[in-house]
Amino acid sequence: MSGATENLPTLDLRDAAFRQDPYPALARVRAENPVHQDALGIWYVTRHADVTAALKHPRLGRDLRQWMGYAMLRPYLADSPLERCVEQWMFSLDGAEHARLRKLVARAFTPRAVAAMRASIEQAADELIAEIEAARPSELDIVSSFATPLPVRVIARVLGLPLETYDDLKEWSTTLALALEPTSRRRHREAASAAAEALMTRLRETVASRRESRADDVVSLLLAAEDGDALTEDELVSQLVLLFVAGHETTTSLIGSGMLALARHPDEQRRLRDDPSLGPSAIEEMLRYESPANTVARVVYEEVSIGGQRIGEGQMMLCMTGGANRDPDVFVDPERFDVGRSPNPHVSFGGGVHFCLGAPLARLEAQVCFERLLRAFRGFDVAPGGVEWRDYVNLRSLDSLVLRPEW
Numbered sequence: 175m176s177g178a179t180e181n182l183p184t185l186d187l188r189d190a191a192f193r194q195d196p197y198p199a200l201a202r203v204r205a206e207n208p209v210h211q212d213a214l215g216i217w218y219v220t221r222h223a224d225v226t227a228a229l230k231h232p233r234l235g236r237d238l239r240q241w242m243g244y245a246m247l248r249p250y251l252a253d254s255p256l257e258r259c260v261e262q263w264m265f266s267l268d269g270a271e272h273a274r275l276r277k278l279v280a281r282a283f284t285p286r287a288v289a290a291m292r293a294s295i296e297q298a299a300d301e302l303i304a305e306i307e308a309a310r311p312s313e314l315d316i317v318s319s320f321a322t323p324l325p326v327r328v329i330a331r332v333l334g335l336p337l338e339t340y341d342d343l344k345e346w347s348t349t350l351a352l353a354l355e356p357t358s359r360r361r362h363r364e365a366a367s368a369a370a371e372a373l374m375t376r377l378r379e380t381v382a383s384r385r386e387s388r389a390d391d392v393v394s395l396l397l398a399a400e401d402g403d404a405l406t407e408d409e410l411v412s413q414l415v416l417l418f419v420a421g422h423e424t425t426t427s428l429i430g431s432g433m434l435a436l437a438r439h440p441d442e443q444r445r446l447r448d449d450p451s452l453g454p455s456a457i458e459e460m461l462r463y464e465s466p467a468n469t470v471a472r473v474v475y476e477e478v479s480i481g482g483q484r485i486g487e488g489q490m491m492l493c494m495t496g497g498a499n500r501d502p503d504v505f506v507d508p509e510r511f512d513v514g515r516s517p518n519p520h521v522s523f524g525g526g527v528h529f530c531l532g533a534p535l536a537r538l539e540a541q542v543c544f545e546r547l548l549r550a551f552r553g554f555d556v557a558p559g560g561v562e563w564r565d566y567v568n569l570r571s572l573d574s575l576v577l578r579p580e581w
């Protein structure tokens with residue numbers, strides 16, 4: 175196996191300890207074997223300099239069909255609705271095809287369009303906080319009561335999806351997200367394919383009703399774009415599925431992990447509460463400290479050299495954001511959670527032409543949420559045994575976080 179010399183540490187995504195806490199293993203490989211291959215031939219890149227170079231490298235891209243393992247390790251069921259949908263995502267395309275879709279969808283996420291989403295975010299946050307305040311519980315799972323419903327409500331409102339179907343939407347999206355995990359199994363893929371079909375049916379209904387009468391939402395904006403360029407119905411529905419899934423699983427993770435970091439670092443919690451101008455840097459630090467997307471994939475289109483390793487055409491590379499974000503060559507005292515950290519060149523939104531299109535929306539959501547959560551509670555810590563991580567590798571997220579709020 176090239177890149178893996180005997181006795182050097184390697185990453186094992188299936189290791190339960192890694193899934194619970196990836197940082198010790200990431201620190202070890204970053205120091206001793208920063209770019210290496212596993213038994214399946216997947217390459218891992220863990221240093222900040224190598225990850226940032228890989229993310230924007232013109233010979234690397236996101237089209238999984240170019241990966242030599244695709245036929246064998248095909249991540250979705252062949253010719254399934256899910257596969258047909260994912261293959262049309264801008265996220266899965268490169269070059270002119272990617273640029274065309276990104277340009278069309280980006281019109282719905284300009285700084286002005288995102289600023290106009292603030293009212294929807296505030297409304298969704300205020301509704302959830304009011305429910306929590308009405309109950310004034312002594313212990314509270316902030317994941318189920320706030321971090322999970324908030325981003326789904328926001329993205330559903332932004333896309334113009336009917337909210338009465340919220341539970342269905344959430345379940346389909348979670349099932350889909352699981353199939354995107356590098357360690358997903360056949361049964362996940364079957365469930366995800368059914369979920370993709372159901373979600374697409376719902377989105378087609380929304381598109382049809384917006385064709386009849388436009389509203390103030392992203393679907394209407396994309397239909398207006400369609401008048402000029404030609405987004406086929408399938409392309410449009412696929413991008414909506416992407417926005418729906420990408421638009422909230424990661425944001426749920428950011429809110430949950432951010433609350434955990436604040437609960438575990440009472441001095442930093444107090445510092446942020448006393449000085450709200452630290453809000454933006456605190457959110458960047460939460461993104462750095464617990465990257466919601468722990469792996470960002472790239473396929474090698476033409477041989478490249480990354481971190482001194484030659485990596486051939488057709489190989490799959492996982493850029494480990496959690497490794498890059500705690501690289502001591504770039505971040506002073508990287509294990510420390512510091513709400514005032516500056517500069518903070520984390521890679522949690524990926525990089526290059528695929529840099530997260532929804533980053534401004536995610537940042538705005540986080541800003542509104544943390545402002546309100548810090549105002550709602552005088553303080554909070556973690557209840558004993560209150561932290562449960564999901565058994566995921568890519569989407570690193572809390573299953574539950576039980577807090578003890580001070581009212």
Ligand code: HEM
Pocket residue numbers: 229236264265266276416417420421422424425428465466467470471522523524525526527528529530531532533535536
């Ligand atoms: C904390 C929240 C979020 C995180 C951590 C996150 C992270 C990411 C990452 C790592 C990528 C891949 C970038 C790459 O390959 O280099 C990505 C892409 C993307 N994200 Fe996000 N994301 C978040 C929120 C959102 C939201 C709210 C939306 C939607 C409104 C969104 C829409 C997208 C889209 C459309 C892409 C594909 C862009 C492309 O391929 O050109 N994301 N995101």
